[in-house]
Amino acid sequence: MRVALMVTCFNDAMFPETGKAVVTLLRRLGVEVDFPAAQTCCAQPMVNTGYLDEAVPVVRTFVEAFAGYDAIVTPSGSCAGSARHQHGIVARRAGDPALTEAVAATSPKVYELSEFLVDVLGVTDVGAYFPHTVTYHPTCHSLRMIGVGDRPRRLLEAVRGLTLVELPGAAECCGFGGTFAVKNADTSVAMGADKARHVRETGAEVLVAGDNSCLMHVGGMLSRQQAGIRTVHLAEILAATEASVPEVVA
Amino acid sequence: MSATFVGMPAFPSAARAALADTQLRHNLAHATGTIRDKRARVVAEVEEWEDLRLAGAAVKQSALVDLDRHLVRLEETLTANGATVHWARDAAEANAIVARIARDHDADEVVKVKSMATQEIGLNEALAEEGILAWETDLAELIVQLGDDLPSHILVPAIHRNRAEIREIFLREMAGVGRPAPADLTDEPAVLAGAAREHLREKFLRAKVAVSGANFAVAETGTLVVVESEGNGRMCLTLPEVLVSVVGIEKVVPTWEGLDPLLRLLPRSSTGERMNPYTSTWSGVTPGDGPQEVHVVLLDNGRTRALADDVGRQALRCIRCSACLNVCPVYERVGGHAYGSVYPGPIGAILNPLMKGTGDPQTDSLPYASSLCGACFEVCPVRIDIPEVLVHLRAEVVDGHRGDRVPKAEAAAMAGAAWTLSDARRLAWVEKASGLAGRALTRFGRTRLPGGRAAAGRIPGPGAAAWTGARDLPAPPRESFRAWWRRTDGGRTDHTDTETGEGS
Ligand code: SF4
Numbered sequence A: 001m002r003v004a005l006m007v008t009c010f011n012d013a014m015f016p017e018t019g020k021a022v023v024t025l026l027r028r029l030g031v032e033v034d035f036p037a038a039q040t041c042c043a044q045p046m047v048n049t050g051y052l053d054e055a056v057p058v059v060r061t062f063v064e065a066f067a068g069y070d071a072i073v074t075p076s077g078s079c080a081g082s083a084r085h086q087h088g089i090v091a092r093r094a095g096d097p098a099l100t101e102a103v104a105a106t107s108p109k110v111y112e113l114s115e116f117l118v119d120v121l122g123v124t125d126v127g128a129y130f131p132h133t134v135t136y137h138p139t140c141h142s143l144r145m146i147g148v149g150d151r152p153r154r155l156l157e158a159v160r161g162l163t164l165v166e167l168p169g170a171a172e173c174c175g176f177g178g179t180f181a182v183k184n185a186d187t188s189v190a191m192g193a194d195k196a197r198h199v200r201e202t203g204a205e206v207l208v209a210g211d212n213s214c215l216m217h218v219g220g221m222l223s224r225q226q227a228g229i230r231t232v233h234l235a236e237i238l239a240a241t242e243a244s245v246p247e248v249v250a
Numbered sequence B: 001m002s003a004t005f006v007g008m009p010a011f012p013s014a015a016r017a018a019l020a021d022t023q024l025r026h027n028l029a030h031a032t033g034t035i036r037d038k039r040a041r042v043v044a045e046v047e048e049w050e051d052l053r054l055a056g057a058a059v060k061q062s063a064l065v066d067l068d069r070h071l072v073r074l075e076e077t078l079t080a081n082g083a084t085v086h087w088a089r090d091a092a093e094a095n096a097i098v099a100r101i102a103r104d105h106d107a108d109e110v111v112k113v114k115s116m117a118t119q120e121i122g123l124n125e126a127l128a129e130e131g132i133l134a135w136e137t138d139l140a141e142l143i144v145q146l147g148d149d150l151p152s153h154i155l156v157p158a159i160h161r162n163r164a165e166i167r168e169i170f171l172r173e174m175a176g177v178g179r180p181a182p183a184d185l186t187d188e189p190a191v192l193a194g195a196a197r198e199h200l201r202e203k204f205l206r207a208k209v210a211v212s213g214a215n216f217a218v219a220e221t222g223t224l225v226v227v228e229s230e231g232n233g234r235m236c237l238t239l240p241e242v243l244v245s246v247v248g249i250e251k252v253v254p255t256w257e258g259l260d261p262l263l264r265l266l267p268r269s270s271t272g273e274r275m276n277p278y279t280s281t282w283s284g285v286t287p288g289d290g291p292q293e294v295h296v297v298l299l300d301n302g303r304t305r306a307l308a309d310d311v312g313r314q315a316l317r318c319i320r321c322s323a324c325l326n327v328c329p330v331y332e333r334v335g336g337h338a339y340g341s342v343y344p345g346p347i348g349a350i351l352n353p354l355m356k357g358t359g360d361p362q363t364d365s366l367p368y369a370s371s372l373c374g375a376c377f378e379v380c381p382v383r384i385d386i387p388e389v390l391v392h393l394r395a396e397v398v399d400g401h402r403g404d405r406v407p408k409a410e411a412a413a414m415a416g417a418a419w420t421l422s423d424a425r426r427l428a429w430v431e432k433a434s435g436l437a438g439r440a441l442t443r444f445g446r447t448r449l450p451g452g453r454a455a456a457g458r459i460p461g462p463g464a465a466a467w468t469g470a471r472d473l474p475a476p477p478r479e480s481f482r483a484w485w486r487r488t489d490g491g492r493t494d495h496t497d498t499e500t501g502e503g504s
Helices: A009-014 A016-028 A044-049 A052-066 A077-085 A087-094 A097-109 A113-120 A140-145 A151-157 A185-202 A212-224 A234-239 B011-019 B022-044 B049-065 B067-080 B091-104 B116-120 B123-129 B139-146 B163-177 B189-206 B232-238 B259-270 B303-307 B312-317 B323-327 B329-334 B345-356 B361-368 B375-379 B386-400 B409-421 B424-441 B462-468 B481-488
Strands: A003-005 A071-074 A110-112 A133-136 A163-165 A206-209 A230-233 B084-088 B109-112 B133-136 B209-212 B216-218 B223-228 B242-248 B278-282 B293-299 B446-448 B454-456
Touching: A003 A016, A009 A016, A009 A212, A009 B424, A009 B481, A016 A230, A016 A234, A016 B481, A044 A052, A044 A077, A044 B386, A044 B409, A052 A087, A052 A097, A052 B386, A052 B409, A071 A077, A071 A097, A071 A113, A077 A087, A077 A097, A077 A110, A077 A140, A087 A097, A097 A110, A110 A113, A113 A151, A113 A234, A133 A151, A140 B375, A151 A163, A151 A234, A185 A212, A185 B011, A185 B329, A206 A212, A206 A234, A212 A230, A230 A234, B011 B022, B011 B329, B011 B361, B022 B259, B022 B323, B022 B329, B049 B067, B049 B259, B049 B312, B067 B084, B067 B293, B084 B091, B091 B123, B091 B209, B091 B242, B091 B293, B109 B189, B109 B232, B116 B123, B116 B242, B123 B133, B133 B139, B139 B163, B139 B189, B163 B189, B189 B232, B209 B232, B216 B259, B223 B232, B223 B259, B232 B278, B303 B312, B303 B345, B312 B345, B312 B386, B323 B329, B323 B345, B323 B375, B329 B345, B345 B361, B345 B375, B345 B386, B361 B386, B375 B386, B409 B424, B424 B481
Parallel strands: A003 A071, A071 A110, A133 A163, A133 A206, A206 A230, B084 B293, B109 B133, B109 B209, B209 B242, B242 B293
Antiparallel strands: B216 B223, B223 B278, B446 B454
C-alpha cells in the first residue's frame, strides 16, 4: 500500500511537530509513509470564503501531488472534509472534466488520521503512553463533515497512563471557522470563551483535538487567560511512548 | 427598536451590539438550551428518524421540482371548494389584495394568526397606512407587537424577552389598544397567558376579517393546514366571516399523504413535542360553518428566484421548524435581530440572499454569519444542507465583486494565497519568510504558551488585532514540516534536536 502524508499547509507552516508525530506513529505501526513534496493545501481557505475560482489551481496541485497513492492520511478532520466534499464542487464549477475525474479518483482515498488507524490499519491500541489528564474536543468537521464518530475516543482510551475526562458541551463549535474568526471576530471570541470555560471546568491538563486550527483558537484563548492548560494534537499523543515522548508534549 | 427591519446594519456590527447585551445573551442561551435538550429527547424516541427525514425531504423536493403544476392544481381545487385564489408577485401586490378585501367589508381591524409570510411583506404596516389595524393573536407575536419590537425567532418571536420584561410590556401597553392587563399581574407564565387571553377575546369576538398563513397547502384536495400550540389560531380560522390566507408558493404539498412525514417531523423539531396541540385544516367554504368567504393569496416575493438556483433551491423545503436556530452557536449568542429579517439564524442566512438576491452589504454579510459547524444540517428535519448553500452563496457574493474597479483587500489576499498555494516551491519560500517573521512577531507583547512555545500577545493592525485581542498567537516555527522532511530525509537522518537544528 502506498501511503501519503497530507500534512496540510497549516500544520506544515505552523505545527510541524504534528506532521512528525504522524510519521513516527505510522512507522511504528509498520506503515512507510511518503511525503509528496509537491503538496500544498486543500484549498479550504478559498472555498469557505467564497473564492471558488481561486481554489481551482490549488485543487489541481492537490490532485497532481497525490495521484497514484492508495491512501492519503491527514491529521486534520477539516482538510479531509474539504478534500472529500469540496474538491468536486470546485472542479465541476471550473467546467474541467479532466480535473473532475482526477478529483473523483483522489478524494475517496483521503483519510483523517483516526479513520486510517481504526478502519484501514484496524488498530485502536497504538502502543502509546501519555501520563496526563486529557479532555477531547471533537471538532465540528471531524464530527459532522466527515463523521469520525468515536474513533478518536477509542484511540485515546487505549493510551496507557492517560485519563480521559468528559468535556461539557463537547459537540459545540469552538468558534474558529477559518475566516469566520476574523470576519465575525466578536461572535467567534464569544463562542471560544465558552469553549475555554468548559475546558477549564474539566480540570484537565491537556486539551486534545484532531485539528490544530481549532486548538490554536481555543489554546490562544486559554493562554491569554493564563489557564495553564496545554493544547496537543491527537497525533502527538498517539505518537508518544515511554521510550520517546515527543518534545512538544514532554 | 422599532418594528421594521429596513436599514439594518451588516451582520458583524449588529452582532457586536447584540453581544454587548448581557441580558439578551442570558435569555437566549437559556431558551435555546432548554428547547435544544427537549428536541434531542423526543427525536431520540423515534427509531426511524433518519428515514422520516428522508421522506420529509423527498415530499418537499418533489413538490418543488414540479411547483408550477402543483400550484395550478391547488388553484383548481381551492376554487372548486369555494375559495378565491389571488396571485401576488411581491409584497406590494399581496398587501394591496389583503387591504382591498378588508375595505370591501368595511373592516377597520383584522385579527391575525401567526404568519411569517405577512411579517415578511410588512402587512401590518401596509394595512395601518390604510387605516386598518391588525392584531396579532399568537402570544409571542402579541408580545412583539405590543413592545413595538421585532421578532427574533421563527417560532418564539419574543425569545429575547424574559418573563419580567413581558409583564412590564403588558402592563404598559395593553390598556392603550384594548382591554388592560390586570393591575395585580405577576410574571407567572400562566398568569401572563391568562391576561393575553382576556385581552384577545374581545378582539376575536369583534373582528369580521381574519388573516392567516399556512404551514402547508395540499394541492390534490385544496386544503390549507395550520399547526399551533395555543388555540388562538383556531379562533381566527373559525370565528370571523372572512378569512384571508397569505401563503408562500413553496408551501405546496402535492398529496394529502405527503403531509404524513411532515406533520410528524415538525412538532418534534420545533417545540420538542410529540404532536402539535392544534392542527387545523380547512378546504374553502363550508356553508353555515366557519368563514363564509375564503381568500388565498399565493405569494412569490423572491421564491421563484430561489427556485431557479440549483444549489439554493433546497432552502425552499424549509418547514420553519426553527431547529436550526436553536442549535446554531452564532444565533445563540447574537439572537435574531442581527440577521435583519423575519427569517433569522442559519435558514435566514441562506433564505434572505436567495430570495432577495445578493448585492447589498447587509444581505451579503449573511452567508458569512456562520462558522460552518454543520449543527444546522444535522437537525434539519428536511435535510437542507445549509453549510453547502452558505458556501455557494459566499461564492455568489465574491463573484458579484469580481468586476469592481478597486478590488477588496480580501480578494487580493485570496488571489495571493492561491498563487502561493498552487506551487510547493512558492509555499516553501513563504514558510521560510514566516519563520523569520515569527521571531520578529514575538517581540510584540512577548509571551509563551503553556508548554513553552513562543507566542505573540496583542498585536496592532486590522486582521492581527481581531485575532490577538482575545487570543495569544503561536509564533511560526523556525522550520516548516517540509523543510524538516527535506533536511532529514523524512526523519531518517535526523538525530539532532529539531528546534536547534538547521533550517534557521
Ligand atoms: S432550515 Fe430546516 S431546521 Fe431550519 S427552520 Fe427550516 S426546516 Fe427547520
